[in-house]
Amino acid sequence: MLTSNFKIAISFYCLHFLLGYAFTEDYEIPTIARYFGPKGRYEEVNPYLLTDVFAVNKSMLQPPSPQCKQLHMTALIRHGTRYPTTKNIKEMHQLYNFIISNSSSEKSWLLEEWTMWYTEDMDGRLVDKGVDELKHLAVRLSKLFPKLISEEKLRAGLIKFISSSKHRCINSTLAFKRGLTELAAHEVNNALMRFFDHCARFVQEVEKNPTAVEELDKFKTGAEMRRVQEKMANKLNVTHNNVTYDMAEAAFFLCSYEFAIKNRNSPWCQLFDEDDAKVMEYVSDLREYWKRGYGHDINFKSSCILFHDVFERLDKAATQILSGQPVTNAATIQIGHADTLLPLLTLLGFFRDTEPLKSENYASQTKRAFRTSHILPYAANLVLVLYDCGEGELRLQPLLNEKTVAFPGLSVQQSSMPLYADVRERYKELLQGCDFERECQLNSSEI
Numbered sequence: 001m002l003t004s005n006f007k008i009a010i011s012f013y014c015l016h017f018l019l020g021y022a023f024t025e026d027y028e029i030p031t032i033a034r035y036f037g038p039k040g041r042y043e044e045v046n047p048y049l050l051t052d053v054f055a056v057n058k059s060m061l062q063p064p065s066p067q068c069k070q071l072h073m074t075a076l077i078r079h080g081t082r083y084p085t086t087k088n089i090k091e092m093h094q095l096y097n098f099i100i101s102n103s104s105s106e107k108s109w110l111l112e113e114w115t116m117w118y119t120e121d122m123d124g125r126l127v128d129k130g131v132d133e134l135k136h137l138a139v140r141l142s143k144l145f146p147k148l149i150s151e152e153k154l155r156a157g158l159i160k161f162i163s164s165s166k167h168r169c170i171n172s173t174l175a176f177k178r179g180l181t182e183l184a185a186h187e188v189n190n191a192l193m194r195f196f197d198h199c200a201r202f203v204q205e206v207e208k209n210p211t212a213v214e215e216l217d218k219f220k221t222g223a224e225m226r227r228v229q230e231k232m233a234n235k236l237n238v239t240h241n242n243v244t245y246d247m248a249e250a251a252f253f254l255c256s257y258e259f260a261i262k263n264r265n266s267p268w269c270q271l272f273d274e275d276d277a278k279v280m281e282y283v284s285d286l287r288e289y290w291k292r293g294y295g296h297d298i299n300f301k302s303s304c305i306l307f308h309d310v311f312e313r314l315d316k317a318a319t320q321i322l323s324g325q326p327v328t329n330a331a332t333i334q335i336g337h338a339d340t341l342l343p344l345l346t347l348l349g350f351f352r353d354t355e356p357l358k359s360e361n362y363a364s365q366t367k368r369a370f371r372t373s374h375i376l377p378y379a380a381n382l383v384l385v386l387y388d389c390g391e392g393e394l395r396l397q398p399l400l401n402e403k404t405v406a407f408p409g410l411s412v413q414q415s416s417m418p419l420y421a422d423v424r425e426r427y428k429e430l431l432q433g434c435d436f437e438r439e440c441q442l443n444s445s446e447i
Protein backbone atom coordinates (compact mmCIF):
# COMPACT_ATOMS: atom_id res chain seq x y z
CA MET A 1 0.00 0.00 0.00
CA LEU A 2 1.54 3.31 -1.06
CA THR A 3 1.47 6.18 1.41
CA SER A 4 0.11 9.56 0.33
CA ASN A 5 3.63 11.01 0.45
CA PHE A 6 4.83 8.21 -1.79
CA LYS A 7 2.03 8.88 -4.31
CA ILE A 8 2.90 12.58 -4.29
CA ALA A 9 6.55 11.70 -4.93
CA ILE A 10 5.62 9.57 -7.93
CA SER A 11 3.42 12.34 -9.33
CA PHE A 12 6.25 14.85 -8.87
CA TYR A 13 8.74 12.61 -10.68
CA CYS A 14 6.28 12.01 -13.53
CA LEU A 15 5.84 15.77 -13.97
CA HIS A 16 9.59 16.28 -13.81
CA PHE A 17 10.08 13.63 -16.47
CA LEU A 18 7.45 15.07 -18.80
CA LEU A 19 8.85 18.57 -18.52
CA GLY A 20 12.53 17.58 -18.46
CA TYR A 21 15.10 15.71 -20.44
CA ALA A 22 12.80 13.09 -21.95
CA PHE A 23 11.36 15.38 -24.60
CA THR A 24 14.12 17.86 -25.37
CA GLU A 25 13.58 19.56 -28.69
CA ASP A 26 16.50 17.93 -30.51
CA TYR A 27 16.10 14.56 -28.83
CA GLU A 28 17.14 11.74 -31.16
CA ILE A 29 18.72 8.41 -30.33
CA PRO A 30 22.04 7.92 -32.14
CA THR A 31 22.08 4.67 -34.12
CA ILE A 32 25.31 3.76 -32.33
CA ALA A 33 23.96 4.25 -28.77
CA ARG A 34 23.68 0.50 -28.20
CA TYR A 35 27.48 0.20 -28.41
CA PHE A 36 28.52 2.67 -25.71
CA GLY A 37 29.65 -0.04 -23.24
CA PRO A 38 29.84 1.09 -19.60
CA LYS A 39 29.13 4.66 -20.73
CA GLY A 40 25.73 3.71 -22.09
CA ARG A 41 22.31 4.75 -20.81
CA TYR A 42 20.19 2.40 -18.74
CA GLU A 43 17.38 3.02 -21.25
CA GLU A 44 19.35 1.20 -23.98
CA VAL A 45 19.03 -1.94 -21.86
CA ASN A 46 15.38 -1.25 -20.99
CA PRO A 47 13.89 0.85 -23.84
CA TYR A 48 10.37 0.78 -22.36
CA LEU A 49 11.58 3.27 -19.74
CA LEU A 50 11.73 5.91 -22.48
CA THR A 51 7.94 6.13 -22.37
CA ASP A 52 7.41 5.46 -18.66
CA VAL A 53 10.27 5.76 -16.16
CA PHE A 54 8.20 3.89 -13.55
CA ALA A 55 7.17 0.94 -15.73
CA VAL A 56 7.78 -2.51 -14.21
CA ASN A 57 7.22 -6.03 -15.43
CA LYS A 58 5.57 -7.86 -12.55
CA SER A 59 4.95 -10.91 -14.74
CA MET A 60 8.59 -11.91 -14.32
CA LEU A 61 7.94 -12.40 -10.60
CA GLN A 62 6.31 -15.81 -10.80
CA PRO A 63 7.11 -17.89 -7.73
CA PRO A 64 6.14 -21.57 -7.99
CA SER A 65 3.48 -21.13 -5.32
CA PRO A 66 1.18 -18.20 -4.43
CA GLN A 67 2.18 -18.66 -0.79
CA CYS A 68 5.77 -17.62 -1.54
CA LYS A 69 6.55 -14.36 0.26
CA GLN A 70 9.32 -11.85 -0.39
CA LEU A 71 11.32 -11.56 2.83
CA HIS A 72 14.75 -10.18 1.97
CA MET A 73 16.53 -8.34 -0.82
CA THR A 74 20.15 -7.53 -1.50
CA ALA A 75 20.70 -5.05 -4.33
CA LEU A 76 24.11 -4.15 -5.76
CA ILE A 77 23.81 -1.02 -7.88
CA ARG A 78 26.19 0.99 -10.00
CA HIS A 79 26.08 4.77 -9.56
CA GLY A 80 24.03 6.82 -12.03
CA THR A 81 25.20 8.79 -15.05
CA ARG A 82 28.25 10.91 -14.32
CA TYR A 83 30.50 13.49 -15.91
CA PRO A 84 33.74 12.30 -17.53
CA THR A 85 36.78 11.93 -15.30
CA THR A 86 39.51 14.56 -15.35
CA LYS A 87 41.68 12.23 -17.47
CA ASN A 88 38.94 11.88 -20.09
CA ILE A 89 38.22 15.61 -20.07
CA LYS A 90 41.88 16.43 -20.72
CA GLU A 91 41.85 14.07 -23.73
CA MET A 92 38.63 15.69 -24.97
CA HIS A 93 40.21 19.14 -24.77
CA GLN A 94 43.26 17.90 -26.69
CA LEU A 95 41.01 16.60 -29.46
CA TYR A 96 38.93 19.80 -29.50
CA ASN A 97 42.05 21.97 -29.69
CA PHE A 98 43.44 19.81 -32.49
CA ILE A 99 40.25 20.33 -34.52
CA ILE A 100 40.35 24.09 -33.87
CA SER A 101 43.97 24.34 -35.01
CA ASN A 102 43.33 22.24 -38.12
CA SER A 103 39.96 23.66 -39.11
CA SER A 104 39.20 25.83 -42.11
CA SER A 105 36.05 27.29 -43.60
CA GLU A 106 35.43 24.02 -45.45
CA LYS A 107 35.89 21.68 -42.50
CA SER A 108 34.55 23.49 -39.44
CA TRP A 109 31.09 21.85 -39.45
CA LEU A 110 31.71 20.19 -36.09
CA LEU A 111 32.86 23.41 -34.40
CA GLU A 112 29.82 25.26 -35.72
CA GLU A 113 27.49 22.80 -34.02
CA TRP A 114 29.29 22.21 -30.72
CA THR A 115 31.37 24.12 -28.17
CA MET A 116 33.52 22.57 -25.46
CA TRP A 117 31.82 22.87 -22.06
CA TYR A 118 33.47 20.14 -19.97
CA THR A 119 35.80 21.36 -17.23
CA GLU A 120 38.28 19.33 -15.21
CA ASP A 121 36.54 20.01 -11.90
CA MET A 122 33.55 17.95 -13.08
CA ASP A 123 35.75 14.86 -12.53
CA GLY A 124 33.24 12.01 -12.53
CA ARG A 125 30.56 13.76 -10.51
CA LEU A 126 26.96 12.61 -10.67
CA VAL A 127 24.80 14.58 -13.12
CA ASP A 128 21.09 15.39 -12.76
CA LYS A 129 20.21 12.48 -15.03
CA GLY A 130 22.12 10.17 -12.66
CA VAL A 131 20.15 11.48 -9.68
CA ASP A 132 16.89 10.78 -11.49
CA GLU A 133 18.02 7.29 -12.49
CA LEU A 134 18.49 6.26 -8.86
CA LYS A 135 15.27 7.94 -7.70
CA HIS A 136 13.30 6.18 -10.42
CA LEU A 137 14.99 2.85 -9.73
CA ALA A 138 13.98 3.13 -6.06
CA VAL A 139 10.36 3.68 -7.08
CA ARG A 140 10.39 0.76 -9.52
CA LEU A 141 11.92 -1.63 -7.00
CA SER A 142 9.33 -0.54 -4.45
CA LYS A 143 6.60 -1.38 -6.98
CA LEU A 144 8.14 -4.77 -7.71
CA PHE A 145 8.90 -5.61 -4.08
CA PRO A 146 6.55 -3.53 -1.90
CA LYS A 147 7.06 -5.84 1.09
CA LEU A 148 10.79 -5.10 1.09
CA ILE A 149 11.31 -1.58 -0.29
CA SER A 150 8.99 1.06 1.12
CA GLU A 151 8.94 4.26 3.10
CA GLU A 152 7.59 2.32 6.09
CA LYS A 153 10.47 -0.19 5.99
CA LEU A 154 12.92 2.68 5.70
CA ARG A 155 11.48 4.48 8.74
CA ALA A 156 11.50 1.25 10.70
CA GLY A 157 15.23 0.88 10.08
CA LEU A 158 14.79 -2.35 8.10
CA ILE A 159 16.65 -1.10 5.02
CA LYS A 160 20.42 -0.77 5.15
CA PHE A 161 22.51 1.36 2.79
CA ILE A 162 26.19 0.79 2.01
CA SER A 163 28.18 2.98 -0.39
CA SER A 164 31.59 3.54 -1.85
CA SER A 165 33.17 6.78 -0.60
CA LYS A 166 33.24 8.32 -4.10
CA HIS A 167 30.94 11.34 -4.38
CA ARG A 168 29.04 9.85 -7.32
CA CYS A 169 28.19 6.80 -5.19
CA ILE A 170 27.27 8.82 -2.09
CA ASN A 171 25.01 11.05 -4.16
CA SER A 172 23.48 8.03 -5.90
CA THR A 173 22.72 6.57 -2.47
CA LEU A 174 21.06 9.82 -1.37
CA ALA A 175 19.07 9.92 -4.61
CA PHE A 176 17.82 6.35 -4.12
CA LYS A 177 16.67 7.22 -0.60
CA ARG A 178 14.94 10.34 -1.86
CA GLY A 179 13.05 8.08 -4.23
CA LEU A 180 11.48 6.61 -1.10
CA THR A 181 10.78 10.15 0.23
CA GLU A 182 12.66 9.58 3.47
CA LEU A 183 16.33 10.11 4.24
CA ALA A 184 18.20 7.57 6.32
CA ALA A 185 21.75 6.94 7.43
CA HIS A 186 24.17 5.11 5.18
CA GLU A 187 27.47 3.38 5.78
CA VAL A 188 30.57 4.14 3.73
CA ASN A 189 32.48 0.89 3.25
CA ASN A 190 35.26 0.91 0.67
CA ALA A 191 36.46 -2.53 1.76
CA LEU A 192 33.25 -3.90 0.26
CA MET A 193 32.37 -1.44 -2.50
CA ARG A 194 35.94 -0.69 -3.67
CA PHE A 195 37.50 -4.04 -2.80
CA PHE A 196 39.74 -3.74 -5.88
CA ASP A 197 41.71 -0.91 -4.23
CA HIS A 198 42.43 -3.13 -1.22
CA CYS A 199 43.52 -6.25 -3.09
CA ALA A 200 47.31 -6.02 -3.28
CA ARG A 201 47.69 -8.80 -5.86
CA PHE A 202 45.13 -7.22 -8.18
CA VAL A 203 46.79 -3.80 -7.90
CA GLN A 204 50.24 -5.29 -8.55
CA GLU A 205 49.43 -7.88 -11.23
CA VAL A 206 46.66 -6.08 -13.13
CA GLU A 207 46.01 -2.44 -12.23
CA LYS A 208 49.67 -1.39 -12.35
CA ASN A 209 50.85 -4.00 -14.84
CA PRO A 210 50.75 -2.86 -18.49
CA THR A 211 51.17 -6.43 -19.76
CA ALA A 212 47.87 -7.42 -18.12
CA VAL A 213 46.01 -5.66 -20.93
CA GLU A 214 48.31 -6.53 -23.83
CA GLU A 215 45.36 -7.91 -25.84
CA LEU A 216 43.72 -4.50 -25.55
CA ASP A 217 46.90 -2.73 -26.63
CA LYS A 218 47.28 -5.05 -29.63
CA PHE A 219 43.73 -4.35 -30.75
CA LYS A 220 44.23 -0.59 -30.40
CA THR A 221 47.01 -0.79 -33.01
CA GLY A 222 45.30 -3.41 -35.18
CA ALA A 223 43.63 -3.18 -38.58
CA GLU A 224 40.07 -2.71 -37.27
CA MET A 225 41.04 0.27 -35.14
CA ARG A 226 43.15 1.79 -37.91
CA ARG A 227 40.13 1.76 -40.21
CA VAL A 228 38.09 3.64 -37.60
CA GLN A 229 40.82 6.29 -37.29
CA GLU A 230 41.18 6.64 -41.07
CA LYS A 231 37.44 7.11 -41.56
CA MET A 232 37.41 9.71 -38.77
CA ALA A 233 40.34 11.53 -40.40
CA ASN A 234 38.45 11.59 -43.71
CA LYS A 235 35.41 13.14 -42.06
CA LEU A 236 37.60 15.76 -40.38
CA ASN A 237 39.52 16.29 -43.64
CA VAL A 238 42.93 15.73 -42.04
CA THR A 239 45.70 13.28 -42.95
CA HIS A 240 45.28 9.77 -41.55
CA ASN A 241 48.35 9.77 -39.34
CA ASN A 242 47.07 12.86 -37.53
CA VAL A 243 44.22 10.93 -35.87
CA THR A 244 45.48 8.75 -33.04
CA TYR A 245 43.67 6.07 -31.08
CA ASP A 246 43.36 8.46 -28.11
CA MET A 247 41.64 11.01 -30.33
CA ALA A 248 39.19 8.45 -31.68
CA GLU A 249 38.42 7.31 -28.13
CA ALA A 250 37.92 10.91 -26.97
CA ALA A 251 35.49 11.57 -29.83
CA PHE A 252 33.54 8.39 -29.08
CA PHE A 253 33.40 9.31 -25.41
CA LEU A 254 32.14 12.80 -26.30
CA CYS A 255 29.38 11.21 -28.37
CA SER A 256 28.38 8.88 -25.51
CA TYR A 257 28.60 11.49 -22.73
CA GLU A 258 26.60 14.07 -24.66
CA PHE A 259 23.86 11.49 -25.14
CA ALA A 260 23.96 10.08 -21.60
CA ILE A 261 24.02 13.51 -19.91
CA LYS A 262 21.98 15.69 -22.27
CA ASN A 263 20.06 13.20 -24.43
CA ARG A 264 21.73 14.92 -27.37
CA ASN A 265 22.75 13.26 -30.60
CA SER A 266 25.82 15.46 -30.89
CA PRO A 267 27.96 16.06 -34.00
CA TRP A 268 30.64 13.85 -32.44
CA CYS A 269 28.42 10.86 -33.18
CA GLN A 270 28.60 11.70 -36.89
CA LEU A 271 32.27 10.69 -36.85
CA PHE A 272 31.29 7.03 -36.37
CA ASP A 273 29.06 4.62 -38.25
CA GLU A 274 27.73 1.38 -36.78
CA ASP A 275 30.76 -0.66 -37.82
CA ASP A 276 33.04 1.86 -36.13
CA ALA A 277 30.92 1.77 -32.97
CA LYS A 278 31.16 -2.02 -32.82
CA VAL A 279 34.94 -1.74 -32.92
CA MET A 280 34.93 0.89 -30.16
CA GLU A 281 32.62 -1.29 -28.09
CA TYR A 282 35.04 -4.21 -28.48
CA VAL A 283 37.86 -1.98 -27.22
CA SER A 284 35.77 -1.32 -24.11
CA ASP A 285 34.93 -5.00 -23.69
CA LEU A 286 38.57 -6.01 -24.02
CA ARG A 287 39.50 -3.48 -21.34
CA GLU A 288 36.84 -4.74 -18.93
CA TYR A 289 37.50 -8.41 -19.73
CA TRP A 290 41.20 -8.18 -18.96
CA LYS A 291 40.97 -5.71 -16.07
CA ARG A 292 37.73 -6.72 -14.29
CA GLY A 293 36.47 -9.89 -15.95
CA TYR A 294 37.65 -13.35 -16.92
CA GLY A 295 41.05 -12.28 -18.28
CA HIS A 296 42.87 -12.87 -14.98
CA ASP A 297 41.53 -14.86 -12.03
CA ILE A 298 42.49 -12.19 -9.50
CA ASN A 299 40.11 -9.77 -11.28
CA PHE A 300 37.08 -11.66 -9.97
CA LYS A 301 38.64 -13.30 -6.91
CA SER A 302 39.22 -9.82 -5.55
CA SER A 303 35.41 -9.69 -5.07
CA CYS A 304 35.45 -12.63 -2.60
CA ILE A 305 34.87 -10.20 0.27
CA LEU A 306 31.70 -8.86 -1.39
CA PHE A 307 30.54 -12.38 -2.33
CA HIS A 308 30.75 -13.52 1.30
CA ASP A 309 29.07 -10.36 2.54
CA VAL A 310 26.09 -11.01 0.27
CA PHE A 311 25.74 -14.67 1.24
CA GLU A 312 26.23 -14.01 4.95
CA ARG A 313 23.28 -11.63 4.76
CA LEU A 314 21.18 -14.12 2.81
CA ASP A 315 22.12 -16.89 5.28
CA LYS A 316 21.13 -14.73 8.23
CA ALA A 317 17.74 -13.97 6.69
CA ALA A 318 17.28 -17.68 5.84
CA THR A 319 18.09 -18.70 9.42
CA GLN A 320 15.62 -16.18 10.82
CA ILE A 321 12.89 -17.41 8.45
CA LEU A 322 13.43 -21.09 9.20
CA SER A 323 13.48 -20.47 12.96
CA GLY A 324 10.24 -18.47 12.81
CA GLN A 325 11.89 -15.18 13.76
CA PRO A 326 11.14 -11.87 12.02
CA VAL A 327 13.66 -10.90 9.36
CA THR A 328 15.57 -7.96 10.79
CA ASN A 329 16.91 -6.69 7.44
CA ALA A 330 14.26 -6.38 4.73
CA ALA A 331 16.72 -4.97 2.19
CA THR A 332 20.32 -3.91 1.82
CA ILE A 333 21.14 -1.43 -0.94
CA GLN A 334 24.82 -1.35 -1.86
CA ILE A 335 25.94 1.32 -4.31
CA GLY A 336 29.31 1.19 -6.00
CA HIS A 337 30.90 1.15 -9.42
CA ALA A 338 31.03 -0.85 -12.63
CA ASP A 339 34.29 -2.11 -11.15
CA THR A 340 32.34 -3.37 -8.13
CA LEU A 341 29.60 -5.16 -10.05
CA LEU A 342 31.51 -6.78 -12.93
CA PRO A 343 34.03 -8.80 -10.86
CA LEU A 344 31.18 -10.20 -8.73
CA LEU A 345 29.12 -11.14 -11.81
CA THR A 346 32.24 -12.80 -13.20
CA LEU A 347 32.89 -14.68 -9.94
CA LEU A 348 29.31 -15.97 -10.10
CA GLY A 349 29.94 -17.22 -13.65
CA PHE A 350 27.68 -14.88 -15.64
CA PHE A 351 28.41 -13.98 -19.30
CA ARG A 352 31.28 -16.42 -19.80
CA ASP A 353 32.11 -17.15 -23.43
CA THR A 354 33.64 -20.36 -24.76
CA GLU A 355 36.59 -18.46 -26.17
CA PRO A 356 38.35 -15.62 -24.37
CA LEU A 357 38.20 -12.12 -25.86
CA LYS A 358 41.44 -11.56 -27.78
CA SER A 359 42.84 -8.93 -30.10
CA GLU A 360 42.75 -11.29 -33.07
CA ASN A 361 39.26 -12.79 -32.70
CA TYR A 362 37.07 -9.70 -33.05
CA ALA A 363 35.25 -11.11 -36.08
CA SER A 364 34.32 -14.35 -34.29
CA GLN A 365 33.10 -12.57 -31.15
CA THR A 366 30.08 -10.82 -32.65
CA LYS A 367 27.73 -13.09 -30.67
CA ARG A 368 29.70 -12.85 -27.41
CA ALA A 369 27.90 -12.92 -24.08
CA PHE A 370 30.46 -10.62 -22.46
CA ARG A 371 29.11 -7.32 -23.77
CA THR A 372 29.38 -4.41 -21.36
CA SER A 373 26.80 -2.36 -23.28
CA HIS A 374 24.22 -4.94 -22.16
CA ILE A 375 25.65 -5.67 -18.72
CA LEU A 376 26.96 -2.41 -17.27
CA PRO A 377 25.07 0.74 -18.25
CA TYR A 378 24.87 3.55 -15.73
CA ALA A 379 22.70 2.47 -12.77
CA ALA A 380 23.23 -1.22 -13.63
CA ASN A 381 22.00 -3.44 -10.82
CA LEU A 382 22.03 -7.01 -9.55
CA VAL A 383 19.08 -7.77 -7.27
CA LEU A 384 18.76 -10.97 -5.22
CA VAL A 385 15.39 -11.63 -3.60
CA LEU A 386 14.84 -14.36 -1.02
CA TYR A 387 11.38 -15.95 -0.86
CA ASP A 388 9.79 -18.09 1.85
CA CYS A 389 7.49 -20.59 0.13
CA GLY A 390 6.51 -22.43 3.31
CA GLU A 391 7.50 -25.72 4.91
CA GLY A 392 11.17 -24.77 4.88
CA GLU A 393 11.27 -24.05 1.14
CA LEU A 394 13.38 -20.97 0.46
CA ARG A 395 13.98 -19.68 -3.07
CA LEU A 396 16.32 -17.03 -4.47
CA GLN A 397 15.52 -14.94 -7.54
CA PRO A 398 18.30 -13.07 -9.34
CA LEU A 399 17.51 -10.03 -11.49
CA LEU A 400 20.02 -8.12 -13.57
CA ASN A 401 18.97 -4.66 -14.68
CA GLU A 402 15.38 -5.57 -13.74
CA LYS A 403 15.35 -8.67 -15.95
CA THR A 404 15.34 -12.31 -14.91
CA VAL A 405 18.63 -14.15 -15.26
CA ALA A 406 19.65 -17.70 -14.37
CA PHE A 407 22.54 -18.62 -12.11
CA PRO A 408 25.07 -20.30 -14.40
CA GLY A 409 25.34 -24.03 -13.79
CA LEU A 410 21.78 -24.59 -12.56
CA SER A 411 19.29 -26.56 -14.65
CA VAL A 412 16.57 -24.90 -16.71
CA GLN A 413 13.97 -26.12 -14.23
CA GLN A 414 15.85 -24.33 -11.45
CA SER A 415 16.70 -21.23 -13.44
CA SER A 416 14.25 -18.41 -12.68
CA MET A 417 13.76 -18.90 -8.95
CA PRO A 418 15.89 -21.80 -7.72
CA LEU A 419 15.88 -23.29 -4.25
CA TYR A 420 18.27 -21.35 -2.05
CA ALA A 421 19.86 -24.66 -1.03
CA ASP A 422 20.64 -25.37 -4.71
CA VAL A 423 22.24 -21.95 -5.13
CA ARG A 424 24.42 -22.58 -2.08
CA GLU A 425 25.36 -25.99 -3.48
CA ARG A 426 26.24 -24.40 -6.83
CA TYR A 427 28.64 -22.00 -5.10
CA LYS A 428 29.79 -24.42 -2.40
CA GLU A 429 33.47 -24.15 -3.28
CA LEU A 430 33.37 -20.38 -3.15
CA LEU A 431 31.40 -20.40 0.11
CA GLN A 432 33.96 -22.72 1.68
CA GLY A 433 36.92 -20.84 0.23
CA CYS A 434 37.29 -17.63 -1.76
CA ASP A 435 39.28 -16.03 1.03
CA PHE A 436 39.97 -12.39 0.20
CA GLU A 437 43.10 -12.11 2.33
CA ARG A 438 44.66 -15.24 0.87
CA GLU A 439 43.68 -14.50 -2.74
CA CYS A 440 44.93 -10.92 -2.56
CA GLN A 441 48.21 -11.65 -0.83
CA LEU A 442 51.28 -10.89 -2.91
CA ASN A 443 53.67 -13.71 -3.72
CA SER A 444 57.05 -13.37 -2.03
CA SER A 445 58.63 -12.65 -5.43
CA GLU A 446 56.27 -9.68 -5.92
CA ILE A 447 56.96 -7.99 -2.57
